[in-house]
Amino acid sequence: QVQLVESGGGLVQAGGSLRLSCAASGTFFSINAMAWYRQAPGKQRELVARIISGRRTNYADSVKGRFTISRDNTKNTVHLQMNSLKPEDTAVYYCNAAVSNSGYGTDFNSWGQGTQVTVSS
DSSP, X not given: OEEEEEEOOEEEETTOOEEEEEEEEXXXXXXXXXXEEEEOXXXXXXXXEEEETTOOEEEOTTTTTTEXXXXXXXXXXXXXXXXXXXXXXXXXXXXXXXXXXXXXXXXXXXXXXXXXXXXXX
């Protein structure tokens, strides 16, 4: 019973920046972790960045130092600030949330519909 809505995707020139946002709504006790995945044409979906409730973060090596994930727990939102974008960052970006209804552990994962990010050379 969680809906994730992504926003902020679009077309940007190489070297530019975009800020993706994902807002969670619905009925749940808490969200233990949120993450951004991406899938480029002809490639498998990969983890880009993840942030947990303790604010620990993980990044793919390809984006480390360029992307920053942040989370507003009170608003159940997650952001991905993407700087120094490269054409190889072009992909559909998906928001993911690990949702708990009990307050103990994760009950299920929820996915957004995805937002297109296109970086021109």
